[in-house]
Amino acid sequence: MSCPLCGVWDRESEGVLWQNKYFALVRTKNLKGHKERIMLVSKKHTKVNHDMRGVLQASLPFIMKAFDYTYKVIVLDGKFGSIPDHWHLCITDIEEGSDDHQQILGTPWLFTIPIKEWKK
Protein backbone atom coordinates (compact mmCIF):
# COMPACT_ATOMS: atom_id res chain seq x y z
CA MET A 1 0.00 0.00 0.00
CA SER A 2 1.36 3.37 -0.89
CA CYS A 3 -0.74 6.23 0.35
CA PRO A 4 0.81 9.66 -0.25
CA LEU A 5 -0.73 10.99 2.95
CA CYS A 6 0.35 8.28 5.37
CA GLY A 7 3.41 9.56 7.21
CA VAL A 8 3.55 12.82 5.27
CA TRP A 9 4.07 14.64 8.61
CA ASP A 10 7.36 12.73 8.98
CA ARG A 11 8.47 12.84 5.35
CA GLU A 12 7.79 16.55 4.98
CA SER A 13 8.41 17.62 8.54
CA GLU A 14 9.62 21.07 7.46
CA GLY A 15 6.08 21.74 6.21
CA VAL A 16 4.38 20.77 9.47
CA LEU A 17 2.76 23.80 11.10
CA TRP A 18 1.07 22.00 13.97
CA GLN A 19 0.40 18.46 15.09
CA ASN A 20 -0.88 16.38 17.94
CA LYS A 21 -1.22 12.66 18.43
CA TYR A 22 -4.02 12.29 15.89
CA PHE A 23 -3.75 15.06 13.31
CA ALA A 24 -1.17 17.15 11.49
CA LEU A 25 -1.41 20.50 9.75
CA VAL A 26 0.94 20.31 6.77
CA ARG A 27 1.76 22.64 3.89
CA THR A 28 0.93 20.87 0.63
CA LYS A 29 3.80 20.14 -1.70
CA ASN A 30 1.78 21.35 -4.66
CA LEU A 31 0.53 24.86 -3.89
CA LYS A 32 -1.58 24.89 -7.09
CA GLY A 33 -0.83 28.52 -7.74
CA HIS A 34 -1.70 29.69 -4.22
CA LYS A 35 0.70 31.53 -1.98
CA GLU A 36 -0.25 29.13 0.77
CA ARG A 37 -2.16 25.84 0.74
CA ILE A 38 -2.45 23.61 3.76
CA MET A 39 -4.02 20.31 4.63
CA LEU A 40 -5.22 19.00 7.92
CA VAL A 41 -4.60 15.29 7.82
CA SER A 42 -5.50 12.40 10.08
CA LYS A 43 -2.55 10.35 11.25
CA LYS A 44 -4.66 7.27 10.79
CA HIS A 45 -5.48 5.95 7.33
CA THR A 46 -9.23 6.25 7.50
CA LYS A 47 -12.08 7.89 5.64
CA VAL A 48 -13.90 8.77 8.83
CA ASN A 49 -13.32 11.57 11.26
CA HIS A 50 -15.78 12.85 13.81
CA ASP A 51 -13.97 15.74 15.41
CA MET A 52 -13.57 18.14 12.51
CA ARG A 53 -14.53 21.25 14.47
CA GLY A 54 -12.37 20.39 17.44
CA VAL A 55 -9.24 19.80 15.44
CA LEU A 56 -9.81 22.92 13.34
CA GLN A 57 -10.23 24.92 16.53
CA ALA A 58 -6.99 23.52 17.95
CA SER A 59 -4.99 24.37 14.85
CA LEU A 60 -6.71 27.69 14.13
CA PRO A 61 -3.92 30.02 15.33
CA PHE A 62 -1.50 28.34 12.93
CA ILE A 63 -3.96 28.55 10.06
CA MET A 64 -4.53 32.25 10.77
CA LYS A 65 -0.79 32.92 10.86
CA ALA A 66 -0.06 31.08 7.62
CA PHE A 67 -2.78 32.95 5.73
CA ASP A 68 -2.21 36.42 7.15
CA TYR A 69 -1.93 37.85 3.61
CA THR A 70 -5.57 37.26 2.69
CA TYR A 71 -9.10 38.07 3.92
CA LYS A 72 -10.59 34.64 4.35
CA VAL A 73 -9.82 31.03 3.71
CA ILE A 74 -12.11 28.11 3.09
CA VAL A 75 -12.03 24.52 4.22
CA LEU A 76 -12.68 21.88 1.55
CA ASP A 77 -13.47 18.24 2.08
CA GLY A 78 -10.54 16.10 0.92
CA LYS A 79 -12.89 13.42 -0.38
CA PHE A 80 -13.38 15.51 -3.53
CA GLY A 81 -9.63 15.55 -4.15
CA SER A 82 -7.26 12.94 -5.51
CA ILE A 83 -6.82 11.02 -2.23
CA PRO A 84 -10.35 10.34 -0.96
CA ASP A 85 -9.41 7.31 1.18
CA HIS A 86 -7.30 9.13 3.73
CA TRP A 87 -9.22 11.71 5.72
CA HIS A 88 -7.98 15.23 5.22
CA LEU A 89 -9.24 18.74 4.75
CA CYS A 90 -7.79 21.28 2.34
CA ILE A 91 -7.44 24.81 3.62
CA THR A 92 -6.94 27.31 0.86
CA ASP A 93 -7.26 30.96 0.03
CA ILE A 94 -9.74 32.02 -2.65
CA GLU A 95 -7.47 34.46 -4.42
CA GLU A 96 -7.84 34.64 -8.18
CA GLY A 97 -5.59 32.83 -10.60
CA SER A 98 -5.03 29.50 -8.86
CA ASP A 99 -4.86 26.26 -10.81
CA ASP A 100 -7.74 24.73 -8.86
CA HIS A 101 -10.12 27.67 -9.01
CA GLN A 102 -12.87 25.70 -10.74
CA GLN A 103 -12.60 22.88 -8.21
CA ILE A 104 -12.85 25.40 -5.38
CA LEU A 105 -16.03 26.81 -6.91
CA GLY A 106 -17.45 23.38 -7.70
CA THR A 107 -17.00 21.59 -4.37
CA PRO A 108 -18.72 22.31 -1.04
CA TRP A 109 -17.08 24.71 1.37
CA LEU A 110 -17.27 23.12 4.81
CA PHE A 111 -16.20 26.23 6.66
CA THR A 112 -15.16 29.77 5.96
CA ILE A 113 -12.49 31.13 8.25
CA PRO A 114 -12.19 34.92 8.43
CA ILE A 115 -8.57 36.04 8.63
CA LYS A 116 -8.68 39.82 8.56
CA GLU A 117 -11.22 42.53 8.05
CA TRP A 118 -11.73 44.61 4.96
CA LYS A 119 -10.33 48.09 5.30
CA LYS A 120 -10.90 50.74 2.68
Ligand SMILES: [Zn+2]
Ligand atom coordinates in the same frame (compact mmCIF):
# COMPACT_ATOMS: atom_id res chain seq x y z
ZN1 LIG B 1 -3.07 6.96 4.18
